[in-house]
Structure formats: C-alpha cells, structure tokens
Amino acid sequence: MTGPQIETLPETMTAVEIARPGGPEVLRPATRPVPRPGPGEVLIRVAAAGVNRPDVMQREGRYDPPPGSSDLPGLEVAGTVVALGEGVGSVSLGDRVCALVAGGGYAEYCVAPVPQVLPVPAGFDMVRAAAVPETYFTVWTNVFERGRLAAGESLLVHGGSSGIGTTAIQLAVAFGARVFATAGTAEKCRACEALGAERAIDYRTEDYGAVVKELTGGRGVDVVLDMVGGDYVQRDIDCMAVEGRHVSIAFLGGPKVTLNLYPLMTKRLTLTGSTLRPRSVEQKGAIAAALREKVWPLFESGKLGPVVHSTFPLADAAKAHALMESSGHIGKIVLSSGL
Known part of the structure; x- marks a missing residue:
C-alpha cells in the first residue's frame, strides 16, 4: 500500500x-x-x-x-x-x-x-x-453485455448521429455486426453511413420498421439500442427477429409505453435496459x-x-x-x- x-x-x-x-x-x-x-x-x-x-x-x-x-x-x-x-x-x-x-x-x-x-x-x-468514457462505457455494457450482440448479427441504433449512436455504429461494425440506424436529417443519415451503417433511415420521412424488415428479408434485427422509448418500443418489437434483444438506455419520447405482449412471447424477445x-x-x-x-x-x-x-x-x-x-x-x- x-x-x-x-x-x-x-x-x-x-x-x-x-x-x-x-x-x-x-x-x-x-x-x-x-x-x-x-x-x-x-x-x-x-x-x-x-x-x-x-x-x-x-x-x-x-x-x-x-x-x-x-x-x-x-x-x-x-x-x-x-x-x-x-x-x-x-x-x-x-x-x-x-x-x-x-x-x-x-x-x-x-x-x-x-x-x-x-x-x-x-x-x-x-x-x-x-x-x-461515457459513450463507450454505455455502449459496451448495453450493446455487447446486456444485448449480447455477436458477429454476424444485426443492430438497429436509434439516434445514430448522437454521441452514443456514432459510438454504437462504429463498435458494432468493428465487431462484425450488420448495422442500421435512424436519424433526423439527410446529413445525419449520411454521417451514420460514413461510419459504417449499412442503411441510415430518416425517421421524419420513412417508416424505419418497414425499411428494416425489407433489408433483412422479413427476419428483423437481433438487437435494438433505444434511447427514445415511448411508441418506439412497440415499433421496435415489431421489427425484431426471433430471440431478439431490446435495450433501453433513455426515453426522449417518454418512459411509459403500452405494449402488445403477443410478439414478445411468440418471438421469445428480451426487453432490458440500464443506467450507468x-x-x-x-x-x-x-x-x-x-x-x-x-x-x-x-x-x-x-x-x-x-x-x-x-x-x-x-x-x-x-x-x-x-x-x-x-x-x-x-x-x-x-x-x-x-x-
């Protein structure tokens, strides 16, 4: 000592x-x-x-x-x-x-x-x-530990142009995942794609759930990193794959949600989240x-x-x-x- x-x-x-x-x-x-x-x-x-x-x-x-x-x-x-x-x-x-x-x-x-x-x-x-520190600690523990994202799987990142979002895109791509992101302008979408997102979806003009389903051949994504909450949670569930994991880290759209639990059961989904x-x-x-x-x-x-x-x-x-x-x-x- x-x-x-x-x-x-x-x-x-x-x-x-x-x-x-x-x-x-x-x-x-x-x-x-x-x-x-x-x-x-x-x-x-x-x-x-x-x-x-x-x-x-x-x-x-x-x-x-x-x-x-x-x-x-x-x-x-x-x-x-x-x-x-x-x-x-x-x-x-x-x-x-x-x-x-x-x-x-x-x-x-x-x-x-x-x-x-x-x-x-x-x-x-x-x-x-x-x-x-803040973004990398947050993304690592939520995407890779709680969300268990693995190489070959797919990740949907909301707020893709934020500090958390730009970190999640880069890390997921670096570890071999396929990444989709949402953002609010064409410029932000381009920035997400420049960082490695396969497709960035302008949530103001596009239905991100429909785009994700189309790009995955109807399968859906394995992990969702959600900082929006609100009505996004049900929309996320609808575009998730069987055995998918949904990780909440913030709720800019509100902390309270109304859910249809049927797809949660039929697709054996996990809903989790954490604060750091x-x-x-x-x-x-x-x-x-x-x-x-x-x-x-x-x-x-x-x-x-x-x-x-x-x-x-x-x-x-x-x-x-x-x-x-x-x-x-x-x-x-x-x-x-x-x-």
Whole structure:
C-alpha cells in the first residue's frame, strides 16, 4: 500500500455549477475548492470534459447525482494525474488519462476512482480522449453485455448521429455486426453511413420498421439500442427477429409505453435496459477493463474513434448545452479547460 502522493496544487479552481434548475443559462462559472482524492482515487487536472444528455437532465433538475458525488455536472474527463489517494499503485503522477466519473467533470480538477481511469489512447489528444468514457462505457455494457450482440448479427441504433449512436455504429461494425440506424436529417443519415451503417433511415420521412424488415428479408434485427422509448418500443418489437434483444438506455419520447405482449412471447424477445451513473465502482471498473482489452487496441490502430462535433471553453458550457438541446450536432460536444 502506498500513502497519499500530491504535487503542489492551488486551493481553488474554476468550475461550472448549476445555479438552479432551468435552461442552459443557469450554468455559471464559479470558484470552488480543489478536491482531494480519497483512498483508491486520483485527482486529475482536467484538460477536457465531455458533454452528455444526463448533464442536461441534471441541469433541468431531473437527474440528481448519486449520494456522495459532486454536485457539479460532467461525467467524463481527460487530463493529467496530479495527486494520488492512499492505496493507489496502478496510476502514477503525470499519467495522461481519461476517466468516467459520477459528477464533477465541468471543472479544472476532478476526482476519479482508479478502476474507472484509463490511459489516453496512443495518438489521441485530450479532447478526443474526453469524448470516450461515457459513450463507450454505455455502449459496451448495453450493446455487447446486456444485448449480447455477436458477429454476424444485426443492430438497429436509434439516434445514430448522437454521441452514443456514432459510438454504437462504429463498435458494432468493428465487431462484425450488420448495422442500421435512424436519424433526423439527410446529413445525419449520411454521417451514420460514413461510419459504417449499412442503411441510415430518416425517421421524419420513412417508416424505419418497414425499411428494416425489407433489408433483412422479413427476419428483423437481433438487437435494438433505444434511447427514445415511448411508441418506439412497440415499433421496435415489431421489427425484431426471433430471440431478439431490446435495450433501453433513455426515453426522449417518454418512459411509459403500452405494449402488445403477443410478439414478445411468440418471438421469445428480451426487453432490458440500464443506467450507468448509479452503478458501483466495481461494476464500472469491470467495464473499463473490458474496454482496455477489447477496444483500446482498435483506437490505437486507428480503426475507430470518437466523433467530435465541436469544442467550447469551459466557461461557455451554457453554449455547449444549447447546441446539444438543438440536436444540431453529429457526435460529441466537448469542453476545454485550457489547462
């Protein structure tokens, strides 16, 4: 066991806090004490932090951080390790890392549990590294662990141009699956197909269920990654293959649905879902280990990587949230601290 190690740090830092529940304008720069790592934790000097839909929900007052977590938004960061808590031996001062965190990412310094910390992939800058943890942890655990997607199977991804969607398309293709996606404009559909989707379906002008059935010869898809919910769930069930798996990770169209259970039974379907933020450090650490083994080599060989749409200074977090809510982006939005 090692004792705490720490370099000389400032007492305070700039962070972005949520003044009150509301729109993007409630995000404001503030001065906060620099946190200190506890046992099994490291302190990261944050160079960049990813922006995600759960941050928007937290800002609106609809997604509280887990007990004991920072009240600051931000679920993924990249930067340099500047302090080690007790018992940390696998990470060293000065290491360039990215990490999944339960909160606190919109700041110049952020504490992260060691099992959730990964090295910055070779060839990645800090902005690209910060765009990795939240989406890759989410897609890996939901598509490949809960959804059990295998080579030769097919995947339907809703929100294909989002950070989650662009990640799911690339990973599924990299592991030998056939991918279909939905998106809301012709430009977004082209972006999905450029990432490897066999067909991207404009849900505003096309019936995605009919297209999927036609492209699969009536068989349907093996796995659906759904972040819409609402009436999409029944439509998904109708275009799924026998023994298909439906994985819910969000519900932009609403959490309550009315279902016809008959095809669920006749096709022996599985409906499942999960959230990432409340899961234990041990569980998140297991996902991190799988990513390090299975996905990091693909990053470092250049076979896939996060799609970054735009970067904003940390102080302009409100503008980043406004862009996310406009749905005018393709891929990830990232904040840069300038450190």
